[in-house]
Amino acid sequence: MSIQWFPGHMTKAKRAIEEQLKAVDMVIECRDARIPIASSNPMIEELIQHKPRLIVLTKRDLAESKITDQWIAHYQEEGILAIALNVLKDNVISSISKGCELAMKPKHERDLKRGIRPRMTRALVVGVPNVGKSTLINRLAHRKVVEVANRPGVTMSLKRIRISDKLEVVDSPGLLWPRFEDQLYGIHLALCSSIKETGYQIDAIAQYGYDFFKEERTEKLLEYYKIESLDDLESFYRVLTTRVGQPEDRGPQLFLRDIQNHAFGPISWEKPDERTA
Ligand SMILES: Nc1nc2c(ncn2[C@@H]2O[C@H](COP(=O)(O)OP(=O)(O)O)[C@@H](O)[C@H]2O)c(=O)[nH]1
Ligand SMILES: [Mg+2]
Incomplete structure (x- = not known):
């Protein structure tokens, strides 16, 4: 979009x-x-x-x-x-x-x-x-x-x-606009491919995704990439890029693409208890 x-x-x-x-x-x-x-x-x-x-x-x-x-x-x-x-x-x-x-x-x-x-x-x-x-x-x-x-x-x-x-x-042909007034929601929309991310946002969106998985869904990343543990973002990107022979700075793109392609199975980015509005 x-x-x-x-x-x-x-x-x-x-x-x-x-x-x-x-x-x-x-x-x-x-x-x-x-x-x-x-x-x-x-x-x-x-x-x-x-x-x-x-x-x-x-x-x-x-x-x-x-x-x-x-x-x-x-x-x-x-x-x-x-x-x-x-x-x-x-x-x-x-x-x-x-x-x-x-x-x-x-x-x-x-x-x-x-x-x-x-x-x-x-x-x-x-x-x-x-x-x-x-x-x-x-x-x-x-x-x-x-x-x-x-x-x-x-x-x-x-x-x-x-x-x-x-x-x-x-x-209804009238399109409604999403809740993009808050940066967090913009990130959620991008993670679900509902808005197009731009180059300078990719790092931030991928980092948000990484933090989310690290805090709440670590095993899904470990399982998919077949790695032992999550240490820090840089070494995570290094693992991702090395295995496909790409330069390290491509890490965020590769990771975001996997997220958007549902590589880790069903993921809910928002829970009702976090709801404020
Ligand atoms: N996996 C999955 N994909 C869906 C579902 N509903 C719609 N899609 C996909 O989501 C994308 C957007 O759907 P579309 O009907 O064009 O959305 P619209 O912009 O609201 O009219 C398309 O690629 C659909 O195939 C669903 O329930 N499950
Ligand atoms: Mg439509």
Whole structure:
């Protein structure tokens, strides 16, 4: 991903989402299960307001399932329904249908008490770039795409997918910006290939990765590189580069590439107890 976000883009994206929200009953918010904070939009709560919401933690195959479960429990405590998906492999139609039905349940019950029968639910899919929105939409679209509409005002097309007689999912072309205002989240996004790192950042990102593994997941590095212990960063890079016959200053690049290629198995970079926002 190499999208550059500027205030103008952000205002435009915000308006587009606000406009789209008027036409839907609920929101399906995709977040990367490895980095649910960094991959969430900082204004999402304000944007969604009181609409029912289903958080979909995508890429669950790349995250540590125990930590993903903690995230789901954490959202539950906050009164938000969350599910985790491998968008490439799981039965997304069934999971999304059930999730949306549960998210809408309180509203439907309120409506029924007032004598209003529930009508078809329209759910808008939102999320920052690279969380898997298009993949999700495409997998849902194995059913038929009922409409591609151009709405006046904002130039955008809305793709609506009829999932069942109870649910229609609306694709949102308005891209939301990630939580890059804090350097830590920028690093997390780069570790998950969700923003493009630039040359001068590679050392810092790789060093963050090294410190993370050294503190919490040492055995994963030892196992993968078949080394005895982690001493210091320099000797770690020396081992990495020597084995492939590359100059030592290529260490950070090689290590970051392995991280981004999921060489060490599922990794969750963010845990709910570290959550501040
Ligand atoms: N391993 C894994 N990869 C996924 C998953 N969902 C999406 N991807 C990959 O993530 C990348 C970004 O997905 P995309 O749908 O383009 O994201 P978008 O920018 O939100 O529309 C693609 O390479 C997808 O194949 C998932 O659940 N697991
Ligand atoms: Mg997309």
